[in-house]
Amino acid sequence: MPLSDDQPHTRTRLPVGEQPSSQPTVRQPRPMRTLLAVLVVVTLLVVAISIANRGKADPGTGPGRSADGAAPTAAAGAGPAPSGDQPVGTTTNGIAGGFPHTDQGAQSAATNYAVAIGSAEMFRTDSRHAIVATIADPAAVAALQTRLDQGFTPETAARFGVDAQGRAPKGLTFVSRTIPVGTKSSTYSAESAKVEVWCTGLYGLAGERSVRPVSEEWFTLTLTLRWTGTDWKLIDFSRVTGPAPVPPDQRAATAEEITGAVEQFGGFRYAR
Numbered sequence: 001m002p003l004s005d006d007q008p009h010t011r012t013r014l015p016v017g018e019q020p021s022s023q024p025t026v027r028q029p030r031p032m033r034t035l036l037a038v039l040v041v042v043t044l045l046v047v048a049i050s051i052a053n054r055g056k057a058d059p060g061t062g063p064g065r066s067a068d069g070a071a072p073t074a075a076a077g078a079g080p081a082p083s084g085d086q087p088v089g090t091t092t093n094g095i096a097g098g099f100p101h102t103d104q105g106a107q108s109a110a111t112n113y114a115v116a117i118g119s120a121e122m123f124r125t126d127s128r129h130a131i132v133a134t135i136a137d138p139a140a141v142a143a144l145q146t147r148l149d150q151g152f153t154p155e156t157a158a159r160f161g162v163d164a165q166g167r168a169p170k171g172l173t174f175v176s177r178t179i180p181v182g183t184k185s186s187t188y189s190a191e192s193a194k195v196e197v198w199c200t201g202l203y204g205l206a207g208e209r210s211v212r213p214v215s216e217e218w219f220t221l222t223l224t225l226r227w228t229g230t231d232w233k234l235i236d237f238s239r240v241t242g243p244a245p246v247p248p249d250q251r252a253a254t255a256e257e258i259t260g261a262v263e264q265f266g267g268f269r270y271a272r
Contacts, residue, residue, distance in 0.1 A: 093134045096270070099232050103193070107183040109232035110195035110223040111270045117221070117237065118178025118201055119267070122148070123157055123166025137226050137233035144234070161205045161212040172207035173259060175214050177267050178221075190227065197221045198243070206259040214258050218244035 088108070090098040096112045099105040113135045121127035128148060136144050154164040160176070161168065168174035178201045186194040199221060204214035220243070224236040253261070 093130050095131065095134050097134075097231055101190070101227060101232075103185050103188045106188060106193035106225050106232050107185060107195050108270075109225060110193075110197050110221075111180045111183055113223055113234050113237075114180055114197040114199060114221045115178050115268070115270050118176065118199070120166060120174055120176040123152060123160070123162060123174075123176065125149070125152075125165065128152060135234045137228060137235045140226075140233075140235040144236075160203065161210075168205055168207075172205045172210055173262050175202050175204055175206055175262050177202045179268075180270055186222070192227065193225045193232065195223050195225065197223065206255065206262045208255050208259075210255060213255065214262070218242055 088096050088098045090096070095116050096108075099109040116122075116131050116135055119131075121131060129145060132144050132148060133141055157164050157166065160174070161172075162174050166174065178199050181198045181200060183195055183197050186196055188194075197220065199219055201217045201219065202214055203217060204210065205212045206214050219239055219241050222238045222240075223234055225232045226235050
């Protein structure tokens with residue numbers, strides 16, 4: 001049976017020192033907890049700054065170069081990484097020269113010479129002779145001139161739709177461009193080098209009435225070079241077709257689009 005709350009209550013007075021305080025307990029500050037919080041904040045700031053700076057290029061390095069100036073390594077499965085010394089600073093007849101006396105220097109020379117050999121200027125006698133005199137070893141100039149003069153006959157020019165001096169019919173633009181894709185040295189020594197240059201090329205007549213529209217071709221040039229004491233020079237070359245990739249499922253450009261591209265986009269000289 002519960003007790004009734006009507007019973008009289010007895011109060012007990014405790015000494016002052018023993019009476020419970022009605023004020024809430026105030027927590028004392030903990031220096032260790034504050035220090036840990038500061039350390040966590042500083043650590044997070046350092047991590048955030050590191051992430052933000054990770055994608056910024058080092059102003060002392062150029063595109064595609066590492067901090068020590070070396071060529072970058074390729075990602076797994078990506079094939080050889082682009083390589084080569086810094087571009088040379090001299091040209092003759094629009095062709096780079098003064099290449100380093102190294103394997104990469106020989107590859108750079110071969111790449112530039114491949115572009116020159118595949119240019120539209122080779123269809124004109126005077127500019128062809130100037131190109132050969134620029135890129136060839138002096139001892140090989142005469143033989144290369146004769147060989148190329150025999151190759152660039154009026155009949156050859158006619159197959160490309162131009163006259164004997166490489167001039168296109170009125171209203172059309174003749175296109176002959178070689179675009180290097182990659183290089184490798186077959187053999188190399190301090191005196192000579194044999195370099196293969198994998199290329200794609202554009203050839204044809206651009207214009208509305210063209211019966212030889214600009215088309216693409218894949219081929220490999222093998223250039224034999226000799227160190228002359230100051231530069232790599234050409235002594236011989238050969239050409240084979242391919243390797244050609246599978247053509248894409250892509251709409252071919254109209255004659256007007258190709259003509260506009262040829263007139264607006266200049267070709268490259270490769271001082272690789």
